[in-house]
Amino acid sequence: MIKQQKKQYKAVIAGKTYIISGEASLPHFKSTEELLNKQFKQIAVIAPKLSKFDQAILLTFNSISDQLYKQAEIDELNEKIAQMQAEIKMLQSQKERLKPKKSAVSSIIATARQESRTRSSNKIFKETNK
Incomplete structure (x- = not known):
């Protein structure tokens, strides 16, 4: 597997500039920055009295929670795929047995x-x- 070259991206998050380094594409960095700022604004509307730090903690908590839900969904889909593959193998072996010899x-x-x-x-x- 070819390892991608690391890139640097200048992101403005909640009004502060950060240099982000990673292997993602420019559109990925940009989309991540936009989503992060959108969610930051939503938290600021819901809890305007919280400090930026506390808002960031809530944003991080929400992100990790979403990640856990998505991982559970991925695990469930992988399990369904494994079950379907097992069913396919079983049907193929039944078909082989039923072939007229x-x-x-x-x-x-x-x-x-x-x-x-x-x-x-x-x-x-x-x-x-x-």
Whole structure:
């Protein structure tokens, strides 16, 4: 796996400038900054008397809470995928078992046909050589 080069991004968060360093794309940095500022403003409206630090703590708490919900959702989806893959394997093995196998009877018939063709060919060959 090729490691991406680290980039620096100048973000203004809650009125203060930060230099963010990471491997994300510029649109990712920009989207993160915009979402962070939007949520900061929402907290400021809901709890205007809190200090910026306390607002940041609430924002962090909310972000981690959302992350936990998303991880639980991912885990649940991964579990469903594993169940579906197991069902697919089971259905494939059932399908393999149900495939018609060449029976002894069909094998005997095929051999008899071949022998009949050979006898006919030999009979024709003998008649033309007389």
